[in-house]
Amino acid sequence: MRTVKSYPEAWPLHSPFVISRGSRTEAHVVVVEIEQDGLKGVGEATPYARYGESEDSVLQQIAALLPAIQDGMTRDELQQALAAGAARNALDCALWDLERQQQSKSLQALCGVELAEEIITAHTVSIDTPEAMASSALALWQHGARLLKIKLDHHLISERLVAIRTAVPEATLIVDANESWQAEGLAARCQLLADLNVAMLEQPLPAAEDAALANFVHPLPICADESCHTRENLAQLKGRYEMVNIKLDKTGGLTEALALATAARQQGFTVMLGCMLCTSRAIRAALPLTPLAKFADLDGPTGLAADVEPSLHFSHGVLKPAAASAAG
Numbered sequence: 001m002r003t004v005k006s007y008p009e010a011w012p013l014h015s016p017f018v019i020s021r022g023s024r025t026e027a028h029v030v031v032v033e034i035e036q037d038g039l040k041g042v043g044e045a046t047p048y049a050r051y052g053e054s055e056d057s058v059l060q061q062i063a064a065l066l067p068a069i070q071d072g073m074t075r076d077e078l079q080q081a082l083a084a085g086a087a088r089n090a091l092d093c094a095l096w097d098l099e100r101q102q103q104s105k106s107l108q109a110l111c112g113v114e115l116a117e118e119i120i121t122a123h124t125v126s127i128d129t130p131e132a133m134a135s136s137a138l139a140l141w142q143h144g145a146r147l148l149k150i151k152l153d154h155h156l157i158s159e160r161l162v163a164i165r166t167a168v169p170e171a172t173l174i175v176d177a178n179e180s181w182q183a184e185g186l187a188a189r190c191q192l193l194a195d196l197n198v199a200m201l202e203q204p205l206p207a208a209e210d211a212a213l214a215n216f217v218h219p220l221p222i223c224a225d226e227s228c229h230t231r232e233n234l235a236q237l238k239g240r241y242e243m244v245n246i247k248l249d250k251t252g253g254l255t256e257a258l259a260l261a262t263a264a265r266q267q268g269f270t271v272m273l274g275c276m277l278c279t280s281r282a283i284r285a286a287l288p289l290t291p292l293a294k295f296a297d298l299d300g301p302t303g304l305a306a307d308v309e310p311s312l313h314f315s316h317g318v319l320k321p322a323a324a325s326a327a328g
Contacts, residue, residue: 002035014303017126018127027279027303028055029278032062039101041096045282061085078253079256084256113288119319119320121297121314122295122298123302124303129156130159137171153180176202176225177203187217190218203223210237223241223272224241282300283300
C-alpha cells in the first residue's frame with residue numbers, strides 16, 4: 001500500500017514575469033508525494049489558467065485518483081484514467097521518480113538516454129519597453145546567455161525586436177507571441193523576424209485559428225505551443241508548423257512527453273522542450289527529453305527568488321545536469 005500526499009506551493013519571483021496574457025509575481029505549483037516501502041517519489045506541476053486549470057481543480061483531480069494510486073495504479077493505467085494536464089503530470093512524474101529509486105537508477109538511465117554535460121537553455125526576456133527589453137537582453141548576453149527567448153504581444157513588435165537585435169547582434173533569438181497575433185499582417189511580421197535573423201517564431205496565432213497557417217509561406221520555422229499537447233494533435237499540425245514545443249504540464253507527464261517527442265520526430269517535426277514557471281523538481285523530470293530537442297527552454301527556476309533543494313545548476317545560459325544525476 002502506498003501513501004500519497006498532494007499540496008500547493010507558492011514560490012515568489014525575483015522580478016515580475018510579463019507575457020501577452022499578463023504579469024505574475026509568484027510561481028504556483030502543485031506537488032505530489034508517493035511513498036512506498038520507505039521510498040518517496042515526488043512530482044511537481046504548474047496549473048495553467050489558459051487551459052482551465054487552477055490549484056484547486058488540479059488538487060481535486062488528484063484526490064479523485066488517490067484510492068487507485070494508493071492501491072498501485074501504474075503509469076500506463078494513469079494515462080487512461082486522467083486526461084493530459086497538470087494533475088496527471090504531477091502524478092506521472094512522482095511515479096517515475098518512485099520507479100527510478102526502486103530500480104536504483106537515475107531517471108535518464110531509466111529512460112535509456114544519456115544527458116549532455118551541459119545543456120544550452122533559453123533565457124526569457126519578458127515584455128517591457130523596447131529599451132528595457134534591450135537592456136535585459138544585453139545583461140543576459142554579458143553574463144553568458146547565448147539563446148534568448150523574446151516574449152511579445154501585438155504592440156511595438158519592430159521597435160522591441162530592433163532594439164534587442166541592436167543590443168545583442170550575435171545572440172540566437174527565438175520569439176514567442178503566446179497567441180497574441182492575428183493572421184492579418186502575419187506575413188510582414190514573419191519577414192521582419194527573418195530579416196533580424198530570428199531563429200524561430202512560437203505560436204503567433206490563437207490555437208483555434210491554426211487553419212490560417214495552412215499553405216502559409218513563411219521564411220522562418222513556426223513552432224506550436226498552445227496548439228500541441230499530445231500525440232493526438234500532430235495530424236492537424238502538419239503543413240502548419242515545423243516544430244512542436246513539448247511541456248510536461250501539457251502532455252500530462254513524462255510518459256506521454258517521450259511518446260510525443262518520438263512521434264513528432266518520426267513525422268518530420270523538430271522538437272523544442274519547454275517549461276512553465278516552476279522549481280528544479282519540474283525541470284529535473286523533463287531532462288530525459290533534452291537529447292531529442294533542438295531548443296531547450298528550461299529556465300523556469302531561474303526566475304525564482306529561491307529554488308527548491310536540491311536545485312539544478314544554471315550558469316550563464318547553461319544547465320548542468322550533473323546535480324540531477326546526484327539527486328536522481
